[in-house]
Amino acid sequence: MIPLEVIQIEVGLLQNFCEVIGCPQTGEAALIDPAFEVDRLVGAAKKRGWTVTTILLTHTHDDHIAGLDEAAELTGAVVRCHPVEVDTAGQQAPNVVPVDDGEDVLVGQGRIRALYTPGHMPGCVCWYLPETGALITGDVLFVGSIGGVKFPQSDPDAMFHSLHRVLGALPEETRVYPGHDYGKTPTSTLAWEFVHNPALQVDDAAAFRKLHGL
Numbered sequence: 001m002i003p004l005e006v007i008q009i010e011v012g013l014l015q016n017f018c019e020v021i022g023c024p025q026t027g028e029a030a031l032i033d034p035a036f037e038v039d040r041l042v043g044a045a046k047k048r049g050w051t052v053t054t055i056l057l058t059h060t061h062d063d064h065i066a067g068l069d070e071a072a073e074l075t076g077a078v079v080r081c082h083p084v085e086v087d088t089a090g091q092q093a094p095n096v097v098p099v100d101d102g103e104d105v106l107v108g109q110g111r112i113r114a115l116y117t118p119g120h121m122p123g124c125v126c127w128y129l130p131e132t133g134a135l136i137t138g139d140v141l142f143v144g145s146i147g148g149v150k151f152p153q154s155d156p157d158a159m160f161h162s163l164h165r166v167l168g169a170l171p172e173e174t175r176v177y178p179g180h181d182y183g184k185t186p187t188s189t190l191a192w193e194f195v196h197n198p199a200l201q202v203d204d205a206a207a208f209r210k211l212h213g214l
């Protein structure tokens with residue numbers, strides 16, 4: 001497997017980050033969370049001679065899939081997401097296939113691994129690129145903060161586990177690509193987050209709940 005290239009693009013009015021991820025050998029590419037300004041996302045792939053064959057979703061909150069129907073129609077790509085998000089995604093795209101926890105989705109000669117990270121929503125997936133050392137975190141982890149855990153479907157205990165056990169098990173030099181531009185910098189590293197992010201300072205789920213007033 002070879003390292004894939006990651007391009008981060010900020011779109012829309014909610015400071016959403018989307019990613020275009022391409023194989024430098026074959027030109028196959030994946031879009032992550034086609035939220036808004038789909039023409040810019042597909043255009044960024046085209047500019048590099050890439051062809052989008054896969055769309056990956058971190059979860060199906062509107063601000064992450066508002067452009068899914070347009071992106072699916074433009075590219076004909078297969079959509080991959082958590083099993084509990086398939087129905088919602090399927091209302092916008094004809095070809096939605098659930099992804100397993102730990103499954104490697106192949107993009108050209110590279111791979112993007114699905115890591116189930118429930119908490120913000122039950123169907124949250126972080127997408128990990130082992131060879132690149134990159135992690136697309138959606139609304140699970142932002143630079144210096146985390147996604148909301150007070151939605152009706154949120155689960156703070158699951159969020160604590162996702163952050164500390166699932167993401168905490170990855171190499172600390174892993175670069176974090178968040179779902180929104182809410183931090184001081186557009187990306188960070190897990191090492192930086194474990195020193196500076198208050199949600200990653202607490203030692204157990206009870207302290208995590210308390211931190212969020214729950």
Ligand SMILES: [Zn+2]
Nearest residue numbers: 059061120139
């Ligand atoms: Zn969300």
Ligand SMILES: [Zn+2]
Nearest residue numbers: 061063139179
């Ligand atoms: Zn969001």
